[in-house]
Amino acid sequence: MADLQIHRFYETCLKRQATEAWLVAGQPPLLRIEGHLHKLEIPPLSPADVETALHKLAAPKQLEFYREHGFLDFGSSYAGGQILFDITMLNHSGQCLGHFRVTSREAVPGTTPGHPFKASARAEP
Numbered sequence: 001m002a003d004l005q006i007h008r009f010y011e012t013c014l015k016r017q018a019t020e021a022w023l024v025a026g027q028p029p030l031l032r033i034e035g036h037l038h039k040l041e042i043p044p045l046s047p048a049d050v051e052t053a054l055h056k057l058a059a060p061k062q063l064e065f066y067r068e069h070g071f072l073d074f075g076s077s078y079a080g081g082q083i084l085f086d087i088t089m090l091n092h093s094g095q096c097l098g099h100f101r102v103t104s105r106e107a108v109p110g111t112t113p114g115h116p117f118k119a120s121a122r123a124e125p
Helices: 008-017 045-057 060-069
Strands: 020-023 030-033 035-040 073-078 083-092 095-104
Touching: 008 073, 008 083, 008 095, 020 045, 045 083, 045 095, 060 073, 073 095
Parallel strands: none
Antiparallel strands: 020 030, 020 095, 030 035, 073 083, 083 095
């Protein structure tokens, strides 16, 4: 898969009422729907696909923290700030993986679709 379009990924999560999603190299994106994991019917993601998609969402200072510590928690909004995702990036065995959790389906003032709304990263795993 050459380029995961994050807005389409978010739309799919919402249309299917997923509560969580994972981006893992070697797998298509995984969605948790009503407690069960479902693979999207697209080709498996490459390590570069996962890393590129997640790096597009994080701010430069957040990426510095990720490179130094191997993990990062941050947020992203969608639909004019009405949908919020809590995102965890992990370096697992040298590869980047991402976990997305829908944390709110209500508007948050001052957010922009596809941009981080939390600038801080947790210092502990």
